[in-house]
Amino acid sequence: MDRRNLPIAMIASRVRLEERLILQALERRGVRHEHVDPRKLTVLLKGDRPPYRAALMREVSHSRAVSVAATLHALGVPTLNRPAVLDVCGDKLRTTLALRGAGLPVPEAAVAWGAASALDAMSEIGFPVVAKPVTGSWGHLTVRVHDREQGRAIIEHRAALPGPQQHVFYLQEHIDKPGRDIKVYVAGDRVVCAIYKNAVDDWRTNTAIGGAATPCPVTAELSALAVATAHAVGGGFLGVDLLVDKQDRLYANEVNHTPEFHGAIDATGADVAGFIVDWAVAELEAAEAAARA
Known part of the structure; x- marks a missing residue:
């Protein structure tokens, strides 16, 4: 079978305005396509290659996006973006490490795995400092910390949260920006x-x-x-x-x-x-x- 005749799967559990516009753009260009909700997708790992020319990844859940993309990629379906890209971009620490490794200008940053060391790192960077969760979007749980007292309260709150990723304390220099x-x-x-x-x-x-x-x-x-x-x-x-x-x-x-x-x-x-x-x-x-x- 000529795989060029297979549909491109747009992987998305939520079809927001962006996904609707992508589907319309595919339609206008006459590109065979199919919306695939990953919550309804089953892939037999010993079965044939899934029947997609490629997978356009628009899944909002990072963990699900990486898992689906890795599975499809391993079974021969190209994914856009690639699994490794999804993996790095979904983690602010790994993103920063990649950017620093490429020699790009980035704000000063630190990472700590304990409450006391995180507080010391804040002082080392200098207040105000920005505390971010390593995963997540839309600015959620991102806090500008002005002094040690506030920093201690933020760290204690993060340490009490159940998710292990909240216990990775990612800290960033506050850039004095023009709003x-x-x-x-x-x-x-x-x-x-x-x-x-x-x-x-x-x-x-x-x-x-x-x-x-x-x-x-x-x-x-x-x-x-x-x-x-x-x-x-x-x-x-x-x-x-x-x-x-x-x-x-x-x-x-x-x-x-x-x-x-x-x-x-x-x-x-x-x-x-x-x-x-x-x-x-x-x-x-x-x-x-x-x-x-």
Whole structure:
């Protein structure tokens, strides 16, 4: 069977606006596709290759996304993004290690595995310091800590939580920024568009908690850092978070492997869903041509 005749599976348990737009972009381009809810998916590990040309990963649950992608990849179904990329991007510590390993400018950071050492690390970095969970999105449980007393309270709270990942204390230098961060959408080697995420009634800029999206000019410096950041975690279609300080210095911060983009569409008018589909089909066709050669 010519696998090019098989559908591309869009893996998503929740079909948000972004997923609907991707499905519409696939339809407009005449690309065979199928929405697959991973909660209803069964894969026989001794069976045949699953009947998909590829899997476009849009699953919001990080653990489920990594598990599904790893399974499909092992059984011969290409996944976009790749399992290793999902794995790294879902962990802020591993992302930082990848960015530092690539020599990119990043905020000073520390990690500790005990309450006392975490408090000492806060003092070492210098207050204010940002405490983040190593997993999670939308700015949840991210706290700006102003002094040792507040730091002790935050650490004691985290230590009392049942999840073991809450006991990995990831701490980051607080960048004195002009009330906004930058989100850059990267597809392969190309920047699709960029937005400012402007803080509204909160020091955090996440649009999921009320931050406002406005267009951000794509300069050569911004484009180069965003693409290098995406490559450092393995590449693909990614949302790259950059920080900018009051001296306009840029820092690579985090990378989202399943970024939301409706705010970027509203702010810039870019056809982000179309870019995702065009990038995915081009990647797939190149891989298939190489396999036939």
